[in-house]
Amino acid sequence: MSKPSILSLQHVGAFYWRQVGYLRKEQFWALKDISFELYHGDSLGVIGRNGAGKSTLLRILAGILHPDRGVLINHGVQMALLSLQIGFVPYLTGRQNAVLSGMLLGLHKKEVIKKLDDIQAFSELGEFFDQPISTYSSGMSARLGFSVAFQLDPDVLLIDEVLGVGDSDFRRKSSAVMHEKIRSEKTIVLVSHSAETIRRLCNRAVWIEEGQTRAHGDTSEVLSAYEEYLSAKPQSRE
Amino acid sequence: MLSAHYRDLILYKTQADLRAEAAKTYIGFLWWVLDPLMFMMIFYVVFGLLLKRATPDFVPFLLIGLVSWRWFQNTISHGATAILGGRGLMQQVYLPKAILPLVVILTDLVKFGVVLGLMLIYLWSAGFGVGWSYLALPALLLSHFLLILGLTLLVAAIVPFVPDLRFLVEHLLQIVFYMSGIFFSGATIPERYQPYFYLNPMANIIEAYRDILLHRTWPNWSALAIVAALGSGISLLAYEFLTRNDHLYPKLVQR
Numbered sequence: 223m224s225k226p227s228i229l230s231l232q233h234v235g236a237f238y239w240r241q242v243g244y245l246r247k248e249q250f251w252a253l254k255d256i257s258f259e260l261y262h263g264d265s266l267g268v269i270g271r272n273g274a275g276k277s278t279l280l281r282i283l284a285g286i287l288h289p290d291r292g293v294l295i296n297h298g299v300q301m302a303l304l305s306l307q308i309g310f311v312p313y314l315t316g317r318q319n320a321v322l323s324g325m326l327l328g329l330h331k332k333e334v335i336k337k338l339d340d341i342q343a344f345s346e347l348g349e350f351f352d353q354p355i356s357t358y359s360s361g362m363s364a365r366l367g368f369s370v371a372f373q374l375d376p377d378v379l380l381i382d383e384v385l386g387v388g389d390s391d392f393r394r395k396s397s398a399v400m401h402e403k404i405r406s407e408k409t410i411v412l413v414s415h416s417a418e419t420i421r422r423l424c425n426r427a428v429w430i431e432e433g434q435t436r437a438h439g440d441t442s443e444v445l446s447a448y449e450e451y452l453s454a455k456p457q458s459r460e
Numbered sequence: 461m462l463s464a465h466y467r468d469l470i471l472y473k474t475q476a477d478l479r480a481e482a483a484k485t486y487i488g489f490l491w492w493v494l495d496p497l498m499f500m501m502i503f504y505v506v507f508g509l510l511l512k513r514a515t516p517d518f519v520p521f522l523l524i525g526l527v528s529w530r531w532f533q534n535t536i537s538h539g540a541t542a543i544l545g546g547r548g549l550m551q552q553v554y555l556p557k558a559i560l561p562l563v564v565i566l567t568d569l570v571k572f573g574v575v576l577g578l579m580l581i582y583l584w585s586a587g588f589g590v591g592w593s594y595l596a597l598p599a600l601l602l603s604h605f606l607l608i609l610g611l612t613l614l615v616a617a618i619v620p621f622v623p624d625l626r627f628l629v630e631h632l633l634q635i636v637f638y639m640s641g642i643f644f645s646g647a648t649i650p651e652r653y654q655p656y657f658y659l660n661p662m663a664n665i666i667e668a669y670r671d672i673l674l675h676r677t678w679p680n681w682s683a684l685a686i687v688a689a690l691g692s693g694i695s696l697l698a699y700e701f702l703t704r705n706d707h708l709y710p711k712l713v714q715r
Contacts, residue, residue, distance in 0.1 A: 238711050281710070285554045288707040305552035309473075313480035322476050326553055331468045354483070 228299045228378070228409065229260040229283070234292035235433070236278055252278040254433035256292070260378070260411065265404050267420030267427040267441060268413045269448055275433040276413045280380050283411060299409075302328055302376035306387060307367030312356040316347055316366050319355055323370045337373045345369035346392070361389040368396050378409045417445050462556060470559055474566040481567075492571045493578055496526045507643045515645060517674065520583055524669045525642035527579050531572040532608055532662060533633050538564045539612030540619045540626045543709055550710045557709045558702045561616035565609060583673055591676030600668050603684045606691030607661055613698035617705070620712045640666055661687045 234256045237249040253275045260266055270276050281287045282294065284303040309326040310319050320341050324334035342351045345365045355363055364387040381404075387396055404410050404423045414420055420427055420441060427444035429437045436451070437444045462470070482488035500522050508514040508522075515521055542561040549555060584590070619625050640662040649657055657663055664687060668679035 281551065286551065286707075286710055303552060308552050309549055311476055311480045313483040314476055318476060318479070322472060325465075325469045325472055326549065326555070328465075328553065330465055331472065 225261040225263060226297070227259045228262050228297050229301075230293075230295045230297075231259075231289075232257050232293045232295075234282065234289045234294055236282055236287055236290050238278075252433055253282070253289075256430060256433070256435050258428045258435060258438045260409065261426075262409055263407050264409050264426055265424040266409075266411045267424030267444075268411060268430065269415065269417060269420055269427060269445065270430040271415060274430045276415075276430065277382065278433075279430065280382055280411070280413055283378075283380055299377040301378040301380055302374055303380040303382065304371050304374065306371050307363055308371075310355060310363065310367070313354055315353060316345070316351040316355055316358070317342075320351075320366065320370050323367070324373060327371060327374050328376070329373065334370075334373070341366075341369045341373060344372070361392070364388040365392050365396075368392075372396075372399065378411065379403070381410060381412045383414055417449060421445055462558070466556060466559055470562050470566065473559075473563045474570070477563065477567050478570060489571075489574070492575055496523070496530050496575060496579075499526050499530070503643050513644065515648075520586055520588060520674060521645075521670065522643060523579060523582070524673055525640075525666050527572075527575055528604065528666055528669050529637060529640060529642050529662065530575075531568065532604070532665075533637065534571075535565055535568040535608045535612050536615055537630060537633060538568060539616040540629050542612075542616045543620045544623070547710075556703065557706055558613070558699060561613055561702075564616075565612050568608075569605070580673075588674055588676075593672045593676045593678055596668075596672055596679050596681075599681075599684055600665070600672060600679060603688035603691065604665050606688050606695060607665065608691070610691040610694030610698060613702065614694055617698050617702045620709055636660065636662060639663065642666060645670075658683070661690060 234253060235251055236253045237251045239247045240250040242248045256275075256279060258266075268276055268279060278287065280303055282289055283301055285301065286303075305327065307323070309323050311322065314322070317338060320338060321331065321334050324337070324341075325331055329337075342348075345351070345362075345368075347362060347366060350358065350362065351366075355366065358366070368387050381400070387393060401423065404412065412420065412424060424441050426439065427437075427441040428435060429444050429448045431451075437447045478489075485491060487494075500519070503522050503526070504519065508518045539561045542564045543550075543557055546555070546557070546560040550557065615625075615629055619629070639657070639660055641657070646654060646657055646663060646667055664680065664683040668684060671677050671679045
């Protein structure tokens with residue numbers, strides 16, 4: 223591969239504290255040993271079952287958590303987790319929430335304000351944009367959340383599962399623009415437990431199981447190893 | 461120190477929280493004013509009427525004590541849950557955690573500003589006009605603020621590590637409340653206990669407010685300087701603690 227590596231994880235592990243009894247806390251290693259490379263322009267799929275450590279891995283990539291062991295080498299890229307409806311306050315209007323949420327996602331206040339018209343248009347909220355979001359249906363909030371988060375343009379976009387949100391029409395529209403973004407030159411990391419989604423959207427994949435990398439490389443190879451593993455397991459345990 | 465982006469975020473979030481709070485209830489921000497007034501009524505009835513402990517000018521005397529106390533108590537007790545309350549946020553984006561208590565501190569500062577303004581108007585209309593002593597008011601407000609800033613950051617930084625401390629903080633506040641001379645004056649307590657009474661920074665702060673606003677004399681400058689130094693010292697320590705443990709908080713407040 224001639225593409226430059228922009229991020230490299232070597233034997234990364236991370237733990238949380240878990241309360242045991244009244245006063246004791248115990249370390250629980252959500253990630254034990256994760257290694258892979260991320261190359262510029264990649265669409266990297268992270269596959270694994272529930273509880274495999276996928277969300278923790280995204281938090282490490284997003285800089286929310288630091289690895290407790292191992293090394294993470296970032297060659298100067300800025301990464302952000304696509305978070306919907308982050309920091310929404312029910313009593314504020316859609317417009318105010320858009321500014322607040324955009325700023326929390328890392329956009330400068332001026333940038334968000336400049337993009338407010340786009341956000342209003344994309345969310346199809348019309349004059350509801352200036353109403354308190356406590357009057358919104360859950361579908362409307364989802365539309366607003368997506369429209370704000372979609373303005374974010376980091377070097378690497380980290381996506382957790384959800385691609386389409388809102389009511390059925392908007393779901394189609396939002397997943398279409400997400401797919402477009404994923405297929406573009408943009409570097410993304412997509413976490414999913416659906417092999418189908420990753421097969422469709424990603425050129426490379428990492429399979430993690432119980433906090434460890436089991437395979438990484440071309441999507442088809444990783445997924446066939448993953449599916450083989452799943453079918454070998456007794457079906458009763460999901 | 462925080463970048464310009466995060467400073468903007470603190471300001472916008474503060475504004476948003478104030479707006480939301482005013483919109484949440486029917487009479488909105490009137491509650492900020494009603495809160496100290498209702499406390500004052502209780503204390504007036506109990507200490508002024510029932511126990512007959514009223515000093516001259518008991519209403520303004522009480523009001524000054526309660527308004528300055530409520531600022532202190534509200535901010536610290538909000539600070540204790542600031543980082544816990546931001547758990548949803550900090551799992552989704554990286555934020556310098558100090559932002560969370562700073563928003564709380566700023567929100568309560570604005571509310572106090574409104575209440576202080578109304579209280580001054582009341583005092584002027586009750587015949588306690590502006591005197592030369594008002595020149596000392598900015599210094600007093602600053603040292604009071606520094607004390608609140610320090611203790612709030614400290615409580616916010618430590619509580620996530622030991623969540624039960626939150627309850628201890630509430631009880632400590634309750635104890636300090638009774639020892640700060642809110643419904644009595646320091647001069648009325650037995651002389652041999654006075655040195656201990658004045659070890660409490662809030663006792664000095666409240667007395668300074670009364671000196672300036674009621675008696676129109678200069679406050680005890682050295683007491684104010686000590687409180688300001690104490691507050692600054694704690695602020696720096698707590699801020700350092702918050703930044704040093706910045707990446708630990710998302711782990712501590714998992715659920």
